[in-house]
Amino acid sequence: xxxxxxxxxxxxxxxxxxxxxxxxxxxxxxxxxxxxxxxxxxxxxxxxxxxxxxxxxxxxxxxxxxxxxxxxxxxxxxxxxxxxxxxxxxxxxxxxxxxxxxxxxxxxxxxxxxxxxxxxxxxxxxxxxxxxxxxxxxxxxxxxxxxxxxxxxxxxxxxxxxxxxxxxxxxxxxxxxxxxxxxxxxxxxxxxxxxxxxxxxxxxxxxxxxxxxxxxxxxxxxxxxxxxxxxxxxxxxxxxxxxxxxxxxxxxxxxxxxxxxxxxxxxxxxxxxxxxxxxxxxxxxxxxxxxxxxxxxxxx
Amino acid sequence: xxxxxxxxxxxxxxxxxxxxxxxxxxxxxxxxxxxxxxxxxxxxxxxxxxxxxxxxxxxxxxxxxxxxxxxxxxxxxxxxxxxxxxxxxxxxxxxxxxxxxxxxxxxxxxxxxxxxxxxxxxxxxxxxxxxxxxxxxxxxxxxxxxxxxxxxxxxxxxxxxxxxxxxxxxxxxxxxxxxxxxxxxxxxxxxxxxxxxxxxxxxxxxxxxxxxxxxxxxxxxxxxxxxxxxxxxxxxxxxxxxxxxxxxxxxxxxxxxxxxxxxxxxxxxxxxxxxxxxxxxxxxxxxxxxxxxxxxxxxx
Numbered sequence: 134x135x136x137x138x139x140x141x142x143x144x145x146x147x148x149x150x151x152x153x154x155x156x157x158x159x160x161x162x163x164x165x166x167x168x169x170x171x172x173x174x175x176x177x178x179x180x181x182x183x184x185x186x187x188x189x190x191x192x193x194x195x196x197x198x199x200x201x202x203x204x205x206x207x208x209x210x211x212x213x214x215x216x217x218x219x220x221x222x223x224x225x226x227x228x229x230x231x232x233x234x235x236x237x238x239x240x241x242x243x244x245x246x247x248x249x250x251x252x253x254x255x256x257x258x259x260x261x262x263x264x265x266x267x268x269x270x271x272x273x274x275x276x277x278x279x280x281x282x283x284x285x286x287x288x289x290x291x292x293x294x295x296x297x298x299x300x301x302x303x304x305x306x307x308x309x310x311x312x313x314x315x316x317x318x319x320x321x322x323x324x325x326x327x328x329x330x331x332x333x334x335x336x337x338x339x340x341x342x343x344x345x346x347x348x349x350x351x352x353x354x355x356x357x358x359x360x361x362x363x364x365x366x367x368x369x370x371x372x373x374x375x376x377x378x379x380x381x382x383x384x385x386x387x388x389x390x391x392x393x394x395x396x397x398x399x400x401x402x403x404x405x406x407x408x409x410x411x412x413x414x415x416x417x418x419x420x421x422x423x424x425x426x427x428x429x430x431x432x433x
Numbered sequence: 434x435x436x437x438x439x440x441x442x443x444x445x446x447x448x449x450x451x452x453x454x455x456x457x458x459x460x461x462x463x464x465x466x467x468x469x470x471x472x473x474x475x476x477x478x479x480x481x482x483x484x485x486x487x488x489x490x491x492x493x494x495x496x497x498x499x500x501x502x503x504x505x506x507x508x509x510x511x512x513x514x515x516x517x518x519x520x521x522x523x524x525x526x527x528x529x530x531x532x533x534x535x536x537x538x539x540x541x542x543x544x545x546x547x548x549x550x551x552x553x554x555x556x557x558x559x560x561x562x563x564x565x566x567x568x569x570x571x572x573x574x575x576x577x578x579x580x581x582x583x584x585x586x587x588x589x590x591x592x593x594x595x596x597x598x599x600x601x602x603x604x605x606x607x608x609x610x611x612x613x614x615x616x617x618x619x620x621x622x623x624x625x626x627x628x629x630x631x632x633x634x635x636x637x638x639x640x641x642x643x644x645x646x647x648x649x650x651x652x653x654x655x656x657x658x659x660x661x662x663x664x665x666x667x668x669x670x671x672x673x674x675x676x677x678x679x680x681x682x683x684x685x686x687x688x689x690x691x692x693x694x695x696x697x698x699x700x701x702x703x704x705x706x707x708x709x710x711x712x713x714x715x716x717x718x719x720x721x722x723x724x725x726x727x728x729x730x731x732x733x
Contacts, residue, residue: 146512147475171505172472175447195537201505205471208497212446226537233533237495237526239574274539 135160135283135335135433137360139399139425140176144364144378145198147172148403152427153198156360157182158281158337159430160263166190166206167279167339173202174209180428185215189258191267192223193341194276200227204234211242222249222257222267224275251277268352270343273377278341280352281433283334294327337433342400344374345383350391358433359393360425362400367414381411385418399425435460435583435635435733437660439699439725440476444664444678445498447472448703452727453498456660457482458581458637459730460563466490467579467639473502474509480728485515489558491567492523493641494576500527504534511542522549522557522567524575551577568652570643573677578641580652581733583634594627637733642700644674645683650691658733659693660725662700667714681711685718699725 136159143151153170157177164186166173177184184206192200200223210219221227228248235242249257251267258265262284267277287309295305300314300322308314314322336356340349343362353359364378373380379387381398388396396419401408408424415422423431436459443451453470457477464486466473477484484506492500500523510519521527528548535542549557551567558565562584567577587609595605600614600622608614614622636656640649643662653659664678673680679687681698688696696719701708708724715722723731 146509147478152475171502172475175452175472178447195534197505197508197534197538201501201508201534202471205497205501208501209446224537226533230530230533230537233526233530234495234497237524237530237574238497274537 135281135337136430137337137339137358137397137433138180138182138430139397139427140173140180140182141168141170142399142401142425142427143198144400144402145196146403149406151401151403152176153201154193154400155202156339156425157187158339160281160283162186163188165265165281168193168199169201169203169206170198171201174206176427184210184213185217188217188219189265190219190221191257191265191279192221192227193270193278193339194272194274195224195226195230196274196342199342203227204231207231207235207242207246208238208240210244211240215244217244219244219246220249221246222251224277225250251275266352268349270341270349271346271377272342272344276341276343278339278343278349278352280336280338280356282336285334286331288324288328288331291327291329298322298327300327335433342377343379344377345379345387347387347390349387353391353393356391356393358395358397358431359388359391360397360399361387363398363411363415364400364402366405366410381414382418385415385422388419388422394421396422397425397431398422435581435637436730437637437639437658437697437733438480438482438730439697439727440473440480440482441468441470442699442701442725442727443498444700444702445496446703449706451701451703452476453501454493454700455502456639456725457487458639460581460583462486463488465565465581468493468499468641469501469503469506470498471501474506476727484510484513485517488517488519489565490519490521491557491565491579492521492527493570493578493639494572494574495524495527495530496574496642499642503527504531507531507535507542507546508538508540510544511540515544517544519544519546520549521546522551524577525550551575566652568649570641570649571646571677572642572644576641576643578639578643578649578652580636580638580656582636585634586631588624588628588631591627591629598622598627600627635733642677643679644677645679645687647687647690649687653691653693656691656693658695658697658731659688659691660697660699661687663698663711663715664700664702666705666710681714682718685715685722688719688722694721696722697725697731698722
């Protein structure tokens, strides 16, 4: 199952008990951390995120509300004697910033840490279960979104048929991989008579901070769920443009053009206390919009 | 009035809803921030600390639980269009760390910021109302405590006497400063017949992270209130020593030897859920001990 849990849904200045950007994408028991604003580790405790399940951290850009919590989290992992590798993906100066702070504190981490510099359209993780890629967004400083594409699962065994045909258990995993079975007497049993097609992999994208940008569509087209910022309400289009952000209706228009199934909006400006209008405005353009609420897990 | 409000009373790893070190020393409408662990700006909102009243920030040392919240606070001041000067006092690399993070974010602050490097026994602030000094403590990396000494106030006017003698109002402030008054007929009215001695200035010290160190006594002798870390309980003396920290009874013993009037203890290790034993142990050695509780303001 692919899901995302929101830890912070606010823009730069914390307000109204909303926190800076962070979310956890979970897939098959692995937690991928996306952005890490100040206080993320405290939000993790509050919402019972298993920190030990995190080995990959993705930082979209180096505005503080997206990464000021990272150095504290890296430190805490070490104080808790974490042993597994941690991989951090972010814009280049991130490594220098973190390493300088570890150095002045005379800190030797308890685990190996690897920094990976984001480059346009790079594939960051690609294994038999998931592919994670990054893509540039239109922001004031270099900024990247991330797409998570679950791989198709294995074929499903039709266990009654299989037993009837007395196919040995040792061949089950070959069946899941699509192979035909040949009986001891040489008869070919076609794979699709004893297995069913796997479910289609789910796809999620985190679109980071950005102006309205139809260039993003190719990276998120037909996705199951996308998270797109909606810093401002519709009447603030000019401010959104000048600050490299997006309004509710712009985010919704992009979701519609990209033919995604669901839109989550977040990164709300601290000037707004109530969020109801954000939802109302976006739904006028794209009905399947939801507010990204802190502590809530959305199944993709 | 001199007072201190606790924003964070825990050691490095946040736990049990306790936060890393930060406190606000308030004097005559000015807020002095002492240390700024991750999440300090959120604690300030929670406890209604007026951020705009802060112009001096003191960072004891560069372990993350004492300063990871600083860059976010500096950023927030700017996003809120703060205009007044901010003075930051800390160990030398702090300036480089903060400036690097502002630079990669392409941030120009809305206000002037000045960094001051801490050196042994330096006087950091000295005006007619308060004197703030720093002193070295015994920690794994360079670390400083801070002492706040309220200046003696002005002499108090004995208003009935003054009126009886028909001393003009324009001379009142000279009386407060201790001058004698000479009547138009040349008669000398001695100052101490029309004024009373001012109240003695209060004194507070934040003793930062440290091993038990009697070298601190000269900096805090006879103070009204000191805050001293008590990371561990009494049975962890060895661990306290090896990690450059202090136990409950050591903090209390130091308070007793320094003849201070009251001891606040904090910087509790994340291994302890309940804090009652901390208070009990310290009070066995120094009865006027209190736990530093987040959100509570202690009058010095």
